[in-house]
Amino acid sequence: MKPAAFTYHRAYDVNETIALLGELGPDAKILAGGQSLVAMMNFRLARPSALVDITRIAGLDYQRRDGDGLHIGALTTHRAVEKAKLDGFAVLPKAARWIGHYPIRCRGTFGGSIAHGDATSEWCVLAVLLEAVIVLQGPTGQREVPATEFFHGFFMTATEPDEMVVEIRFPRPAPHAALTEFSQRKGDFAVVAAAARLDLANDEVLTSRIVLGGVGPKPVVVDADLAGRPATEDTWRAAGEAAAAQVDPPSDGHGSSAYRKKLTATLVARALAEAAA
Numbered sequence: 001m002k003p004a005a006f007t008y009h010r011a012y013d014v015n016e017t018i019a020l021l022g023e024l025g026p027d028a029k030i031l032a033g034g035q036s037l038v039a040m041m042n043f044r045l046a047r048p049s050a051l052v053d054i055t056r057i058a059g060l061d062y063q064r065r066d067g068d069g070l071h072i073g074a075l076t077t078h079r080a081v082e083k084a085k086l087d088g089f090a091v092l093p094k095a096a097r098w099i100g101h102y103p104i105r106c107r108g109t110f111g112g113s114i115a116h117g118d119a120t121s122e123w124c125v126l127a128v129l130l131e132a133v134i135v136l137q138g139p140t141g142q143r144e145v146p147a148t149e150f151f152h153g154f155f156m157t158a159t160e161p162d163e164m165v166v167e168i169r170f171p172r173p174a175p176h177a178a179l180t181e182f183s184q185r186k187g188d189f190a191v192v193a194a195a196a197r198l199d200l201a202n203d204e205v206l207t208s209r210i211v212l213g214g215v216g217p218k219p220v221v222v223d224a225d226l227a228g229r230p231a232t233e234d235t236w237r238a239a240g241e242a243a244a245a246q247v248d249p250p251s252d253g254h255g256s257s258a259y260r261k262k263l264t265a266t267l268v269a270r271a272l273a274e275a276a277a
């Protein structure tokens with residue numbers, strides 16, 4: 001299938017992108033890796049009047065340490081993250097392997113995934129888990145939005161039509177973090193994804209955070225305070241059951257609500273065990 005007609009524009013820096021988006025109006029869209037947008041255009045799920053291609057913008061493809069934190073440029077591909085050695089953030093390269101297939105990971109971008117706002121996206125789930133900050137640039141400059149406030153609903157985010165995601169900032173390392181998921185075929189989007197982060201001391205949980213994908217219109221933070229609990233399989237299993245009891249997932253062709261609840265219990269327990277290991 002071919003997309004409906006649109007005009008094509010290429011931007012060579014962020015300011016030019018913002019200016020073009022302003023000129024072309026709210027029906028214009030940024031084109032990054034094209035791995036979601038082009039498919040949606042082919043299926044007429046998206047019908048932008050114009051595309052602003054940002055793939056030639058130099059200097060937005062990086063993974064940079066800032067003290068303890070990590071900054072990822074919007075045009076960094078999934079594959080670049082998959083190949084990186086990110087001390088304290090090993091959960092990111094590990095999770096990259098769940099994203100689609102190799103060619104998709106070579107073209108799809110970190111910023112594109114965040115801007116697209118799919119509730120099952122590994123980067124969206126991990127941005128919420130690790131309390132990342134999304135840096136947006138628009139006509140009046142930059143603003144920072146916590147990932148916990150960035151995702152508004154099905155493919156809806158805090159990004160305004162004349163703004164661009166330029167960077168994703170992860171404030172602190174998470175050596176005990178993991179993401180796991182289930183999909184019917186390798187490379188498909190997750191039916192349910194579960195991510196967990198722990199702080200541990202003497203085989204006891206100090207702090208915990210659990211985030212789910214695929215159980216609602218945006219990544220869902222589970223209410224789970226495991227502080228003081230032993231780092232054991234029993235704790236992880238109970239936390240999985242507690243997480244499943246909190247969600248009311250949708251039913252669709254990939255699985256019923258009840259099936260997704262069962263997946264939630266299993267995957268949360270698995271993510272916690274992996275995070276603790």
Ligand SMILES: Cc1cc2nc3c(=O)[nH]c(=O)nc-3n(C[C@H](O)[C@H](O)[C@H](O)COP(=O)(O)OP(=O)(O)OC[C@H]3O[C@@H](n4cnc5c(N)ncnc54)[C@H](O)[C@@H]3O)c2cc1C
Nearest residue numbers: 030032033034035036037100108109111112113115121165
């Ligand atoms: C078969 C298949 C399987 C896939 N499986 C997975 C998977 O398992 N997990 C997963 O997370 N993804 C998956 N994807 C999607 C893939 O990860 C995409 O790369 C990603 O969703 C979007 O990144 P992109 O750079 O391709 O963005 P594009 O497709 O170019 O753009 C997506 C949307 O974001 C907007 N946008 C892009 N960049 C910016 C920016 N910097 N600022 C503001 N707006 C921007 C665009 O206007 C568009 O609305 C899959 C794709 C396919 C085709």
